[in-house]
Amino acid sequence: MGLDLKPLITSTPIKLAELSGKVVAIDAFNTIYQFLSTIRGPTGELLMNGRGEVTSHLSGLFYRNVNLLAENIKPVYVFDGKMHALKAQEIERRSKLKQEAVAQYNHALEEGRMEDAVKYGKRTSVLTDSMVEESKMLLAALGIPYVQAPADGEAAAAHLTKTGVAYASASQDYDSILFGARRLVRNLAASGRRKVPGKNTYIDVEPEIIEHDNVLKETGLTHEQLVDVGILIGTDFNPGGFPGIGPKTAIKLIKENGRLENVEKVKSQLAEVPYQEIRDIFLKPEVPKSDGVSFGEVSREKILDFLCVQKSFSTDRVAGMLDKLQKAQESRSQSLEKWFG
């Protein structure tokens, strides 16, 4: 599950409006996966149309992106490419957790424990090829560009921030920082309130931004050293990291010893970890060949056909959202005309 840099990093709350006019590179799998986990019915089931086709991902993508576009934020979606062989172990671990969750979900359903069903249902999400295709179709209809990453999507998103194509990378995971993203935006969403997993309580979750330069300044580490800290804590490429070493210890060890090879405490275990290869994944990532992205117009026709005709979304709702977006865009171009005539 990504890597836990949170204790080492200070983030700054940011208003959505502060991202107006800026391009934000969004990890598509990360985002769609969250929609599949969160957007569910009262018994923890995915949203589906009459033909049993899953629509949770489309619902999330539609509402989220209309809100971003209405704020004049320019999203670029980055889709994962070929998985690195070192990630196989982490994928296997997740798949086992999913299998367990499916069993617990069915069990909870049988016993009528709906709160548990919802809880376990969230953990069973599987992202299919057709969901990816449908997501791309919807993005195209919204005029939103997407990039196919050769390898890790986070790496490609980070690259877009390095080349200046994007202002920031948006993801819930901290991997972007290790991949060298200039800025990472977390909680990029419209609504400020989120329901806490178990209870009936709500917490305020606002968008926050993490600057790569600040992370280095505050920790006093180089990018290379930060990657070593990540390897000690554990990344997707060495899940779990080194036993007994958490964020605090990891940063202390690297500050004192400069680099992984010099840390006496882990020397005996180092031979079993392909740390040089993992460093290269983060420091010399495979990136997309072409950098250009171009934004298109919102196609009301295509969206209504895809979501309402094909996927049984409510025409009133979808059209209403599109009206709202159009008004936001019109009022912006009118206020520009005031200045530039």
Add this chain to the structure above:
DNA sequence: CTGGGGCA
């Protein structure tokens, strides 16, 4: 996750 309806 999000919009919208019901309600203080």
Add this chain to the structure above:
DNA sequence: TGCCCCAGG
């Protein structure tokens, strides 16, 4: 208004 809660597909 603002908050809570539920349906959406």
